[in-house]
Amino acid sequence: MWSTAADNVLADFDSAIPARRALEQRFDRLLAENGPALSRMAGSYTNSTSDRDDLFQEIAMAVWQALPRFRGDCSERTFLFRIAQNRALSYLARNRYRDMRKKEESEDELELPDPRPDPEAGLAREQQGARLLKAIRLLPVLYRQVVTLTLEGIEYREIAQILGISESNVGVRLNRGRHMLRRLLEDQR
């Protein structure tokens, strides 16, 4: 009886190691495929590189914890962006006062992304990207969610699944968000 129990434990242990490795590989693949998009999304909710990195890490941790429960009832990207949006909301709520103070201090500061290998060619695009990011950060959260997801090339249907709203609602928010974004970008010129 004891040897059977011990065999079962050993069998469980043996099967747990490959399962763990598969989970790690899946996590690495998801992050490699979607890391830049998640980082951009995190950047739209934070005002500095270090805060963006913190939020990105929080998102990664939530993904790591939720991944074993993912049963494929939606696409991996939907799953990932749901978690990311949820973490971002939690982050915003948690840091509300601190960010409001910081925002006032850095209202006129423009933080540029890290330099690329080809600085001359990329500089103009980077500055435009930074200007766009600054404008997106000023959008109300409900519009910002839809705008950033759209800019990642995600369809209305998938955005509706991520946010738990109707597709027509996605359209309405996107329209308003775009209108506001256009105005904000014009104001920055």
Add this chain to the structure above:
Amino acid sequence: MSVDAELDVWRREWQSETAVPAAGLRGKVQRQSRIMRMTLMAEVLVTVVMGGGTTAWAVRSRQPDTMVLAAAVWVFLAAAWTFAIVSRRDCWSPAALNTSAFLDLSIRRCRSAISATTFGTILYFCELLFCLTWVFRHLSQREPIRLEAFLSSGPVAVVWLCTLTYVGFVLWYRRKKRAELSYLLALDGRSEHALPNT
């Protein structure tokens, strides 16, 4: 510029940022997961050490006051765990809920955290009152001691200091949670005029 062309330009500008923070992210994430598990284990450990320790002491000494202490510690621990389980009952959920459902969950968690501070403070002062009374009685049985002298003694001064720190922390935490709750409620209200943009 047409609407779609405008969106394409924004999309290109937006996606030009391709930096991904932090090398060895999985290691950091696994470390954080371990810390969270250890925190939970610490809660269980405190229960076992406090409850088990006082029970063992009561069994060994067979004195009525140590038995009272052990019983009271278990009552306090049971109250704390019951409240923790009841208040967390509707707050556990997978991280991958859609954002709308997650918002509801966050609001429940926030309200639960605020009520936990009220309960925690009441429990803390009950425990404080009981422990100070118990220690005073215990010391008085050995040699007579004045209440004022006891309350201003060195070890009890440390307790007052801890109490002050605890009250300060609770006040700060409640303010933080209230701010969080009002933000989440504003988001949940979907009011176009009251949308927070931070």
